[in-house]
Amino acid sequence: MNLLTLVGALPLVGAALIYLIPTKDSELVKKFALLVTSLVAIAAIFLAVGFDKSITSLQYAQSYSWIPTFNINFALGIDGISLVLILLSTILVPIVILATWNESEGGRWSVKTFYVLILILETMMVGVFAASDLFLFYVFFEAMLIPVYFLIGGYGTGNRSAAAVKFLLYSLFGGLLMLASVIGLYVIAGNQIGATFDLTQLATLEIDNQTENFLFLGFFIAFAIKAPLWPFHTWLPDAAKSATPGTSVLLLGVLDKVGTYGMIRFCLALFPDASKTFTPLIITLSVISIIYGAFMAIGQKDIKGLIAFTSISHFGFITMGIFAMTSQGMSGANLYMVNHGFSTAALFLVAGWMMSRRNSSTISDFGGLQRVTPVMAWSFFIAGMSGLALPGLSSFVSEFLVLVGTYTRYPVAAIIGTLGIVLAALYILIPIQKTLHGPITEGNENMKDLNLREKISIAPVIAIIVVMGFYPKPVLDLINPTSAKVVVDAGYSDPIAEVNK
Amino acid sequence: MINFALDVGTTAAPESYLFYFLAPLSVLAALGMLLVKKAVHSALLLAWVMVSLAIFYIAQDALFLGIVQIVVYTGAVMMLFLFILMLVGVDTSDSLEENIPGLRPISIVAAIGFGGLLVTLIGRATFGRPVTGLAAANSEGNAFGIAEQLFTRYVFAFEVVSALLITAAIGAMVLGHSQKTRSSFAQRDLSIARFRKDNLKDAAGLPGAGVYALHNAVDVPALLPTGQAAPTSISKVLQARGDMIESATFQMKSDEEEEK
Amino acid sequence: MPTSENLLWLIALPLFSSAILLLAGKRANSWGHVMGTIVSASTFTIGLVEFFAMQSRPEESRAVTQKLFTWISVGSFNVDASLLLDQLSICFVLLITGVGTLIHVYSIAYMSHDLDRRRFFAYLNLFIASMLLLVLGDSYLNLYVGWEGVGLASYLLIGFWNQKPAYATAAKKAFVANRVGDVGLSLAIMIAFATFGDVSFAGMKENVDQASSTQLTAIGLMLLLAACGKSAQFPLQSWLGDAMAGPTPVSALIHAATMVTAGVYLITRSNFVFDEAPIAQLMVLIIGGITLLFGAIIGTAKDDIKKALAASTMSQIGYMILATGLGPIGYAFAIMHLLTHGFFKASMFLGAGSVMHGMKDEVNMRKYGGIGKFMPITAITFGFGYLAIIGVPPFAGFYSKDKIIETAFNEGGMKGLALGLATLLGAMITAFYMTRVVILTFFGNERWGHKDEPHESPALMLIPIALLSVGSIASGYILSRGEALVHWLEPVVNPLKEHHEELLPPIVVSLMTLGVVAIGVTVAILKYRGVQADHAPEKVSVLTKAARRDLYQDDFNEATLMRPGQVLVRNLLNIDYLVIDGLVRSVGKVSVTAGNQLRTLQNGYVRSYALLMVIGALALITTIWVVTA
């Protein structure tokens, strides 16, 4: 059996097995879920070990006929970009499970259902990054919404069902627009080279400009909603506020990456000309996202809303990097996806612990935590520093690569984007000051510091954040060849060519 | 410009007289259907339209259809309508006032537009083939021609229509026929039941309606020997329908009331 | 270029020490400060070893490098994590580790009562590591890591007592102001990459002639912005006064001796850019000139001893920045002033700390007075620092400052005159406010208003102060003897450039300087002799009021940045909800309304359904007819 298939199928098998465990035995359910997802993570790491960095074509590729009528194949295969995102997803899931051990208990349904949903979601996440068939991707892309919808609606807090609906409708709307484009592409393929959903073949189509623009927009809007890019972002804060921290981690850390991943994999690869046409617009939107998200984050009173808006700002950087069309921007954006995944995970998990201890998510309810719960405070601090892209932590490398890559082609955008780092300092330091510093707020005096389970779960994330800040090379080595290929395939070459040294 | 000339030939003069005489009348009758208050009048007007059409059929070499139109349509179908109208109440009249706002003006406009458009369009139609009439088709008689078609070309449809007839029959039965929920009472049973009652007041049978009344009608209660009205004398059906005149007006007045 | 395996340890030792202290938690409380100090001392030792090794090598092979690993490599963007120790950085290494070690020692005593002393030492070590990385990085990107690292350490240390909201706010303010400067550094690196395809000092320097002057000017201006942020230069200077919220050793180390001078280092390091970008260089001069006066004026009105010293720091760094704008010779003088300033300012800050230590953490000089007789050692060492800063020969400041003034005049023309006068004026004001500080603190009537008499600080605090005083006495002479430093730095700061002609003989400049200093001192003595009140006078001139409020810098920032920012944020919140989300919601609303409206068509009446069908049929016919006809 192909290792990639194993990584994808294992969670699903796990979900089926969990179903056999008695509902009452929730501890066993949790342990089993943790075991399964850890195995998946290990398998994914083996996937990376066996990955040949020197070739840019799809690896672990496999294809089974699924719906022969439309020539739809169950085709999987990964390149560097997909690989790192699969790694991100599979590593985050066990961490999330461990970190949010008790989060599933206040839900509308049983603990068992929670983990079944999580495991199904993991399969979808792996599938969406591994699919090399457009139709298959679309199926995962859309089907993924359902477990998330139930996770938000069933286990969230506050106005959870409204948030879940908003999330679902936004995504569905985007997905349906994309469906129109998928259909268009399929039909055009049928007219030109015979019906196919194979990505490499689709990339060879010759589409007239106007059609290409429309098809591109269908894809792009879907991904922009997912990403979320301004002005398609308003679902995210609501969803993040209502979801449990664990779900939020998966939502912001992994699911949203599908949007930016899709931009690279589909928008650029399939519609290079249209991408060129729309690049100025997209760069503009990205810059707006960066600044707008930052300002909105500064104004947030809710800690989850704050993190959500910081993500919007960060996603602005990612899209900017992608559409800068330089190898630095592209690699930086890819790396940013991974780094943002981990730093947001750290932020959300720690914030989640803070909130569950205080039973509030309002920033002003906290204060002086540094003295009450130093370990938790430090975790939050480091996560925050990663959020503001402090050099030495992982986000810096990616953010700087994006900015450098963008500057070489779109200096103005890069300059405005760089202003975002001042705002980043504000939106991270203000909550840090309010929560960790100052006098100890009433009600926090006896807050408990992180327990061993929590420490174990946050430690790897922080370790990754720090190590990736100083030594991003292993990941960059995976990413670089593919991103260079993407840039070249889209018809661009770096403005700053290789200097002979 | 509307071109009313349709290139499908013309008729002989007598037929045209017939048409010019009957067509306006049938149109008027049809319009009348919409305007008269009472449903039964509508039914009669419709019958008139149908008869006119039967005549047109015959005029157009469709003798068989003309007859069937009169026998089946005017004869059977319209009778059915009238029968039901009787059941529902023959003189219940429709209020012609409209209670759905805006419906009437819109429908009048729609009607004019619809009719006008149809007429206009028909006027523009062309056929591009000669009209030879039905003489050849009817050479062995109109009924034979139809029968030939019916039993050869359209035999399947003809057979399927039987399903329709069965459906109609079942439908009428389901909705109209009361299955007996218990064995019906015979006169003997009723009589026994009367005598088994607590008092023997009704043992002699109920008074017949209208017997002592000033009005000789089924909807007026009988007067008992005491001079009081006997509402029980009126058929239960009429009671249930409320088609009953208040019996108080027919009570014999007492002496004191007389004096006043 | 020779390599050295020691450079990594310079950074790694304090970094690990810091990590251990933070991770070990309370367990390390008993030995944390010792370890921190030892580590700092060992870095100093390594620095000395390297220094002597360097001295022993011939001039052209003095610089050493150490490549650690490939950090970022994407396409043509290749940055190694590698270190460079040359004549310029060794000066800093010695200053940082030397002064740093003394301050570690001082802090053992100064922070002995603080429960979180271990954490303090962890931060200090983190700072040392970052600062060393800053000066050792061989490319702008490596420098950037240290650059932000010291910012972080500074943030942590200013906010060390962050339970006081004002202190936490001060820390945040420092970080944010620094970040504004970082934007400049970021952009400079981006432009550099776009221009040279390389961001290492060596690579850029090699290709500097290929770059257009516009590009170089842009890089230069951006670097200047970075320097302004880090070195508290106008207009990003306002954070420095607030930064005094941190413990006094921090003020001495970070906000006087080392970190705030990073801007000077940056400009000096980038001399190859500035030398080719006259506009940027002019801006450097202007910024330096403004700041040196700005800081000096603020210094005259501050009653908080640390803030007065901070203002002085600002002003002195203004001198340095101005000097870096003066071309190749200026760099050397800037570095010289930087080193001497490191000694005397650190010693004065530590002295101030000592005073505070004796005065129950009182910082208001109006509540001091006559402390000299209670704390004689502190007073004497402070006095040395005082003499050094106002530039009395043979104290250190005289040598360094005098050179700057002289070089300023030597620029020639109106520019030289303006710069020279500005520096002279600065010197006069410096003399005034430093005299004021000394009189208010150590002389005059006792105004502290409680019975506990000030007491001298423990030896552990006094020894570092004393050692630093030695530096403030002797460093000037040592460094300028035979233009030692100038020659030492020549390979770095481009020796090919020839000196300006001397317009004024050095002796004239020195006399002029001494003259204005004397004026300043005299005025101060006249003004502050005799009995002083224990509170600041209310009725003061507009200028004094302005100076007390930092020349309205904070008010200006608040009015132009903060307030509009807050309004913007508030409005954006509304816009996001009402407009953007509102649009989405209105799509939903429109659908629902349309649904409800259309629902009313479904009125339950068969007849209207039939009418709808008639109209539908009519519409169909009409449409086809119209379309096809």
Add this chain to the structure above:
Amino acid sequence: MLVAPSLGYLVLSPMLIVFAGAVLGVLVEAFMGKTHRAAVQFTISVGVLLISLQQLWRIRDISSTTAAVDSVTIDKAGIFLQATVVLLALIAVFLIADQDNFVAQASAVPGSNEEAIALQQKNQQTEIFPLFLFAVAGMMLFPVATDLITLFVALEVFSLPLYLLAGLSRRKRLLSQEAALKYFLLGAYASAFFLFGAAFLYGYAGTISIRGISAAAGSANDVLLLIGIVFVSVGLLFKISAVPFHSWTPDVYQGAPTPITAFMAACTKVAAFGAILRIFYVGFAEAQTLWRPIITVIAILTMVVGSVVAIAQRDVKRMLAYSSIAHAGFLLSGVVALNKDGLAASLFYLVAYGLTTLAAFGIIGLVRDSTGEVTDLNRWIGLGKKSPLIGSIFAFLLLSFAGIPLTSGFIGKFAIFSAAYQSGNIAIVVAGVLSSAIAAFFYVRVIIMIFFTDPVNDSVSVIIPSVKSKISISIATVSSIVIGIAPSALLTAANNFANFIK
């Protein structure tokens, strides 16, 4: 002399068997005791449908245009459609035969003594079975009829029983009768339109066979054809509830007994779309410039109006009615596509939609309180808590309606929209996609009510489904799931069978 026509009894046998079953049912009504009637009738219906299905399988490769002289064409698509009707009917009959759905005594006045007694005696009108079989037979004939009169007769054959069946609900009888009246009046009205159109088509072509109409294209000017197409379309569009001929749908779906609604929604759609596809693909294909634009407009209108109005519904049956209107719009894009892919996609869509609809209405039939079915959406709140399985199945079905991937609805939508796109009707694809988004809104809203809202006190109780309902719902649901995940068998079949003999 008349020459006796020869009928192809083999290929007609599937229909004839159902007709025979219906007649047998009538005889059972006449001669059988009350006690076992229901069981016998049910057995007959199931048996007849099974035999018919088996017969359809036998003739799957046969095609004939002369099976009933010229009235019926048995071809691939025809057999597929007939099989679909029979299959769906087979599933529906289990729902219909389930307890307590039909009136005890239709002639008894609602609320009267007589009714009470009939109820007490546990009477049931078993005539529904023959009526149902007649309707099925009519539906089987409708998509294979190739002349206008057979088409008209077939239309009436399946409509008349439905009019009657709609009025036979056990509870809420006034509503049920009203539904019957509305359905009947409007249905007859639409039939009149159809007939009038047929007359003009006859006038245009000189024949009423749809092949003849196709052949006559160009023989005269288009005016008569235009009138004919429009009026015939009105009749057919009424049956598939396309806007603006849709008004009856919500009222009738709501009022009719739920199993009948299920049957009607699933099978009528198949039959009517079968006929529409045949007429437009075979008869009117040459005149496509006349009708394609307006059918496109109608398709878009239908999707949009169906989706938008569904949002405002408070009754689950009405909501599904509007959903079925929206689906009619999607299906119309298959008609507009006018290519083989469009036909294949429509065939697939009909099966997928039919199964999902049956299951959905089957579940509505299960949600009851003491007074009968509860269709008020507000009282469905918290259903998922009370009965997770029922709630989950219903949610799944809604997602299938919404066209979420991995459901049959998605494959159907994909197939039909790609066919429409293929034919150049991009507008319809965009409109379809957007109205799907609107539609998703109300499907999701119901899911929220079921799962994410806490049940209120007077909430409903779900009855434990009887075996028959279980069979029906589970078959429909499972096949819907299977079609969603592994659609290739059905797609291949639809592709192979997507062929009208012209």
Add this chain to the structure above:
Amino acid sequence: MAIANYLYLSAILFTIGAIGVVVRRNSIVVFMCIELMLNAANLAFVTFARINSNLEGQVIAFFTMVVAACEVVVGLAIIVTIYRSRRTASVDDASLLKR
């Protein structure tokens, strides 16, 4: 006279019937209007049979009559049922199902 006049008559009668359904409230009258429409269609069939010179139109008309008869039976049965339940034959009163 043109044969086409029959077609005009048919169209007019059809229109009247169609509108009658809309404007009349008595369900029996409404139903009669539908019958009028069917009759109008029949007239068109017969006329077209004459124009087309074949009998198909007449056969269809015959079928229509039969079908109409069946329809009448079913329709009237439904109307009577409603009448029995509600004591009214007005179609407007049957408007519980709406919105």
